[in-house]
Structure formats: structure tokens, C-alpha cells
Amino acid sequence: MVSLRIIILLILSTALFSQQPFGKISLPLGKVELSTTSNKWTRAKPNQPVFEGNIIRTQAKSRCEITLTGGGKVRIGENSELELNEVDVKPMSKNFNANLKKGNVWVSAKAAFGEKKNIAVRTPTAVAAIRGTKYRAKAGDDESSVLVYDGKVDVNQAKNYIEERKEKRKGMAPKNTPFKLGPVEEIKAPTQVAGPYEITLEEWITLAEGMQINVRKDGKYSMFEFDQAADGDLDFVKWNKEQDAKQ
Secondary structure, eight states: OHHHHHHHHHHHHHHHHHSOEEEEEEEEESSEEEEOTTOOEEEOOTTEEEETTOEEEEOTTOEEEEEETTSOEEEEOTTOEEEEEEEEEETTEEEEEEEEEEEEEEEEEOOOTTOEEEEEEEOSSEEEEESSEEEEEEEOSSEEEEEEEESOEEEEEHHHHHHHHHHHHHTTOOTTOOOOOOOEEEOOSOOOOSSTTOEEOOSEEEEOTTEEEEEETTSEEEEEEOOHHHHHTSHHHHHHHHHHHHO
16 A cells, blocks of 8 residues: 555656646736646645646736746736646747637747747637747637737637647657747738738738737638727736836
């Protein structure tokens, strides 16, 4: 019986240490909860490490900041839920993959000189991936939005992204293979598609600073230059800009 307990403890310890640290909860505000692989929800604590497979959720009037391993921030708005899927951290290459099930998330991460930093956040209808910039994603079952505040963001349908990941796994790629984008069509200046939701997003496109894209569950999208003054009045946006200014 004692030997069995020792074996179980060794298995659990091995599983824990094999997980790569996604980062740590640097600022839980209000009611922020964390779910581990055991599906138990516990109150999130300051400086608590978070790993692949963890889920973080916030209640009303609550927020959470995650400091990524190797630098960068991901901040979760109220009534939101973010699943930490995959992470691959190396000295000059850092890749993060998360699933925003509902609510808002703000990503602020700049790559160091010579460093490659990819952060992909998937919503029910779209996925946004960056290489050192700032953006906000809002998840909805029928439509999701991505707004770019600094740099550029690559966006695609969530369905296309999932299929792309499945194809890569079929090639017997190791679990922590760095996330790479497929072909990207770059949009160099804020523009709006000819008629909202008349075009289906089939491939990766790049959004420039000041642009917003709304992607519906049928794959059709609307892309335009958003009102930065009005957006800047939103409490969540104000708070994130204040936090970024402290860095």
C-alpha cells in the first residue's frame, strides 16, 4: 500500500514538472478563480504559477493580469474565461497559445532584440496571433472581435486555425513544436471591406494599428478603422493602458 502511494506521488510529481510554466498571476483583482487539471476551482493568489491546461475565470467587477514566462502581459476582463493551452519557452523563442472562451483579453508583449515571441489567442470564431505588439480580443459565440493598438496582428477563422493545428499534429510533431503561421495576406493600411460580412475569411490576414475585425461563426468578416477616442473611454481599455504605462 505504501509502495503504491509512492508510485502515485511520483507519477503526479513527474506530470507537474513536465508542464511548462505559462507564467504567473501577477495581479488578481476581485474574484478570480483558477482551475487545474483536476477541474477544481480555487481562488487565484498573487504570484501563483499557471501552467498548460489551467483555466482562469473572473467574475463581475474582477480582473486578472498574467505575467508571461520570459516577459509580456495578458490581462483578463470581468466575466471572462481563458484556457491556457500550450507554451514553448526557450531563450530566444517563446510561444504561447490560449483559448478565450468568453469575455475580454488584452495582450501586451514586445519581443526583445533577436527574440521570436508568438502569442495566439483563440475565440469561438477567430484567432489572433502576434509577434510583439498590443491588441484586445473579445469572444462571442456568434461573433468575435480583435482590435489592434500597437504593431500588427495576424487573424484567421478559429475553424481554419484548429484544422491547421490538427494537420501539424498528424506529422508526428512533438508536443512543444513552436506555433507557426501559415501564409499571411498583409493589409498595409486601415481599410473596410466592400460591404460588411460579404467576404469569408479563408486565410491569415494582417491587421495594422488602429484596425478592428469582427468575425462571425460563418467565417464572414467586417474590417474597419475603429474609433480610438470612443474605445479609449472604455474602463477596461483605460486600465490596460495605465498598466502598460507602468512597465
